Amino acid sequence: MRILIVMDPIDGADLAKDTTVGFILAAQSRDHSVYYCDQSQLYVHNGQGAAVYAQIRIDPASSIPLEIGPLEQSHLSSFDTVWMRKDPPVDRAYLHATHILDLVDDATLVVNSPDGVRFANEKLYAQLFPELCPETYVSRDSKELLHQIRKRSGDTVLKPIDGHGGAGIFVVSSDDRNAASVVETLTENGRRWIIAQEYIPAARTGDKRIILLDGEIRGAIIRVPQDDENRGNIHVGGQVEHIELSKRDRAICDAVGPRLKKDGLWFVGLDIIGDYLTEINVTSPTGIREISELTGVDIGLEYVDWVQQRLRS
8 A cells, every 4th residue: 555644743753652653663564655744745736635745664673763755746646545643733724634635536545534533523522422421511601611610519620622632621629719710711701612521530540542443442541640630641641551441431432433434433532531431532543552562452553454455345
């Protein structure tokens, strides 16, 4: 296969931990050709999506672990598959990039589907399954948001609907004197929607990241927050551990999986706290390198083989 990966600048990637790098290593091991561009190198020529890109080779054990070839350019349809792995935020530039990725021939498989990514806000998509989620209220009305916080007996998690990586997440109690200020700040005085979600005490023991490929479970980890943190995100110091999934976890995946497949969201990371679905990550889900270290399961290879099989069929 000729593979083009759209991602953040690759020279800033953690070669030992990055999920996209794991995909690249897996593709190389199957003797596929891997090319790379960043989002700004996408363009349109006469109705065809195109890119300026370079072939890459990664060998973490080498004295030169990353080799980047000379720049080339062509239509996106010259590739068998394009993998959109740009990290959030899903801002205007990100959305325009998905529009360019729409302009390919049907024979080129874009993963995840640009249309699916545009539709599936990672915080709000889970609300298609409200019975699986904690009590959730989304608004930019400070008065109503405060009412939701004050009426709860327990704590409330506040977060922007377009946040990522744990940024902008607050946990407030019903009698917290800072609640009004936090709400005003997060909503930017009513200009931005935020989520007020019931706090699940099981968050102290960690939040589960479950990787789904084509709607099926492929692996899972749990990210345990540090004692002085509410967030379990890896980049803020969350400790990663292996976890055996419960019947409830599997029931959530079974309920969500068919809709993911329908929307062209083939590689996805579900976030589950306790017995509740909190987020559905569709842009550039991570965790496969940690799963491999803890279990020996190489989801990167499974992903590459799945893409090749889908192209054949």
